[in-house]
Amino acid sequence: MNANSKTHSGNPLTSFRRAVGGLSDGVRDRWAAAPGWARWTGYALLIALAVIAPHPAIGSFMAPDSHWPSLLFSPIGTFVLLAVGLNVVVGQAGLLDLGFVAFYAIGAYTMAVFGTKYGWNFWGVLIIAIFMTAISGIVLGSPTLRLRGDYLAIVTLGFGEIVRITAQNTDYIGGARGITNIPHPPTLFGVEFALDPLPYYYLLVAAVVLVVIVAKRLERSRVGRAWEAIREDEDAAELMGVPTFRFKLLAFFVGAMIGGLTGAIWASKVIAIQPPNFPFILSATILAAVVLGGSGNLPGVVIGAFLVAWLPERFRGFADYRILIFGAALVLMMALRPEGLLPARRRRNVLGNGENDAGAAATESGGTTASGDAGDKEVAK
Amino acid sequence: MLLEIRDIHVHYGKIEALKGVSLDVGEGEIVTLIGANGAGKTTTLKTISGLRSLTSGSIAFDGKDISRLPGHKRVLVGIGQSPEGRGVFPGMSVMENLLMGAYTRSGDFSKDLAEVFDLFPRLAERKNQQGGTMSGGEQQMVAIGRALMSKPKVLLLDEPSMGLAPKLVSQIFSIIKEINNRGTTVLLVEQNAQQALQIAHRAYVLETGRVVKSAPAADLLDDPQVREAYLGGALGQH
Secondary structure: OHHHHHHHHHHHHHHHHHHHHHHHHHHHHHHHOOOOHHHHHHHHHHHHHHHHHOOHHHHHHHOOOOHHHHHHHHHHHHHHHHHHHHHHHHHHHOOOOOHHHHHHHHHHHHHHHHHHHHHHHHHHHHHHHHHHHHHHHHHHHHHOOOOOOOHHHHHHHHHHHHHHHHHOOOOHHOHHHOEEOOOOOOOOOOEEEOHHHHHHHHHHHHHHHHHHHHHHHHOHHHHHHHHHHHHHHHHHHHHHHOOOHHHHHHHHHHHHHHHHHHHHHEEEEEEEEHHHHHHHHHHHHHHHHHHHHOOOOHEEEEEEEEHHHHHHHHHHHHHHHHHHHHHHHHHHHHOOOOOOOOHHHHHHHHOOOOHHHHHHHHHHHOOOOOOEEEEEEHHHO | OEEEEEEEEEEEEEHHHEEEEEEOOOOOOOOEEEEOOOOOOOHHHHHHHHOOOOOOEEEEEEEOOOOOOOOHHHHHEEEEOOOOOOOOOOOOOOHHHHHOOOOOOOOOOOHHHHHHHHHHHEEEEEOOOEEOOOOOHHHHHHHHHHHHOOOOOOEEEOOOOOOOHHHHHHHHHHHHHHHOOOOOEEEEEEHHHHHHHHOEEEEOOOOOOOEEEEEHHHHHOOOOHHHHHHOOOOHHHH
């Protein structure tokens, strides 16, 4: 590695990229090698950090121009939870979903409808919302998961728009005016849920912890291995006896539930929701968070979502230029670290070698691969 | 017959790739399917393993009709395939690739792994290397080893010699022969007709989606038409 960087030192971008990459890979590798107690300490510290995060001392530095606890709930908390959900679909199963906002919307609308029209309890509706989005994941997935790659992306994009436009044109759920007076969650352990964002923030933290545990367990199970095989080579996975269609549907199912959970919690905080709250750009932003952080690696995805949510707010002092600066920051980060800030270990190696990419692409199209021929001479010896 | 394919037709959209292919593979045989690019060899294999669906005709395995069985269930009845272009999982290590081959099975795989490593000592040396970083020849070994991990009754091999150095090609073919000697039936698709016919018992020649010839492999090696079309013509006799 060192010898390599010396020979390529001509390009400053390349050498800087290597330095950044070396640093974050080092962190990840050290983490992977850490003993159990060290990891548990690490998890405990992270949760402790999330708990003290709303403190004004931290806020004055993180968001001098806005109300920090509000930001922590939305967009930061919601983006993190959405990104963890989208990571199941994109990062683990390798399905490009450009309409993830649809599940967020369905979760939010379920909360709004059952809360305002039927006056159901928050917790009951939360479960219904998760159930509804899971069903919608199946409804979207069953006809579309036979498509691959770009085609799937286009169809999911369409689904996101269909949900938003249907909401806009359905009078029962308020049409373009949306739904107002969504009830807050009931008081829990003596904590009142009202206008203060803090209780909602802690509710989201609890949801993130729970969802991350579930996602991590899934990743290490037979299901996770099947997703990984599908992501790397769908035909080969089928040949290994993996029911690829069923597992792709399961990824949509799980991802949709997490999206719906986020939407439902969010709706109970903001009181009023409208169709324009669920634009395509939100799907794209969450996808950017997943890719930026390191698709397939949960810590990376969480960091990516945090940055994508926080940076535009941090730059609020620049007024009209803040989105420009945010865009520049995204471009810079992707230029320095194209595989994501903290990529999954295997993904890094796969993408790090252009030759293999070419080989994989040729395999998919049924063409002949010539990559690796040079290496055969070595084997023959 | 272990595998009986009767008059299968397969379409890619409106294009008919297979126009009524029939072939048989008996238990313990090596059967090879030779033919030029685009003759339908890979399509035939994909249809047998269930990656493509057929328009008409039937596929029977071990006496049971499997024409409509989804691909992942055909692994359970005993069909293993090493796909065209190898299809190794690039981000998984050699070991993880091999274990993926045993995805449908449970229990202890150490004996099966030992057998694969015995056939391909190279893989034992490279257990922890990532599939995608290996040479073409090594990836081919991973693909064949992985298919064997499902304990198939019939092993479908799609162009195992493609893109390999000549020396390695003969090594791969002798390993295929060895796999067959140990009791696995092999259906081999090859462009390298010379080598394939030398190890096979019987052969089918495929041309534009039809079987144009079927005979014992040794006969085809001497067949003037086959020599002309697939074995380098008269030059081969000098």
